[in-house]
Amino acid sequence: MQSFRKSLLDTLPALRAFARFLTRNASQADDLVQETVMRALTAHDQFIEGTSIKAWLFTIARNLFYETRRRHRRESEVMEDFSAQAALNGDDGQAPLTDTRARVHELEREIWKLPPPLREALILVGAQEMTYEEAAAVCGVPVGTVKARVSRARSHLGRQLSSDEAADAGTDGGGEA
Known part of the structure; x- marks a missing residue:
């Protein structure tokens, strides 16, 4: 004990x-x-x-x-x-956020937009540094399911954050020559 x-x-x-x-x-x-x-x-x-x-x-x-x-x-x-x-x-x-803090907040918002199973797998493996096997035990699913969820979550976040940065770049300098 x-x-x-x-x-x-x-x-x-x-x-x-x-x-x-x-x-x-x-x-x-x-x-x-x-x-x-x-x-x-x-x-x-x-x-x-x-x-x-x-x-x-x-x-x-x-x-x-x-x-x-x-x-x-x-x-x-x-x-x-x-x-x-x-x-x-x-x-x-x-006070207004610095650029870095703003990016962290944007990442957090995007993570919370993920479907709960993807978000949970990403947090367990990414933030909590669990192995896929440990995360699978926590979630009660096969290891392959956790790997797929983490992969889909990372891909989704990459696409969302890239498209947000592209949109921001298009609006930041749009009126100057």
């Missing part, structure tokens, strides 16, 4: 980052991590020694997230619409 708890503690930063990305809200991410840890401690005897505790915890967190999301679907949709509209209107009360 002691090594299980140490492994769990060592995984908390990555678990919090994953929860933060899922929820897009620091407070909700903390709640998700807390509930995930509570369930993991309660079910620690179900953990198979020698397997990835990170994948196991991410699976618990993912299942909790979708369970909570189903319960509060309407509330989440209203809040996401409000947040998205505020971001589009620039009503966040911050």
Whole structure:
């Protein structure tokens, strides 16, 4: 049990980052991590020694997230619409973004436009640095499905970001000779 708890503690930063990305809200991410840890401690005897505790915890967190999301679907949709509209209107009360920060925000917006299965696979493999096998275990799908989802997500983002840059270049210097 002691090594299980140490492994769990060592995984908390990555678990919090994953929860933060899922929820897009620091407070909700903390709640998700807390509930995930509570369930993991309660079910620690179900953990198979020698397997990835990170994948196991991410699976618990993912299942909790979708369970909570189903319960509060309407509330989440209203809040996401409000947040998205505020971001589009620039009503966040911050100074104008630098070019780099603007690109990061654009990438985040494009990632959130991806279908959930593609977005999830990309985040697990790309941002969380999980292996395809670990991500497949978290998602409950074959490894090949995860590879295909990551590939499609990367291709989609590449096309979207390239077309956005081309559109921006066309409007930036369009009136000068």
